[in-house]
Amino acid sequence: MAPLNPQELDKDEYKVMEDEANKFASTFLMPSVSFGQELSGLIVDEVETYYNLKKKWNV
DSSP states (O other): OOOOOGGGSOHHHHHHHHHHHHHHHHHHHSOHHHHHHHHTTSOTTSHHHHHHHHHHHTO
């Protein structure tokens, strides 16, 4: 099977591929145990919570 050329994908196909790549990469950037402990006890339905965690974890 030939590798995909992102230049040949339509906008929706490219978005799906990019989302999959971002999810894959996030598993390396965010350690599940440490980050999970960080989330416990926080109000996670507020955008500010995620923004502050983003800054702390440099992602």
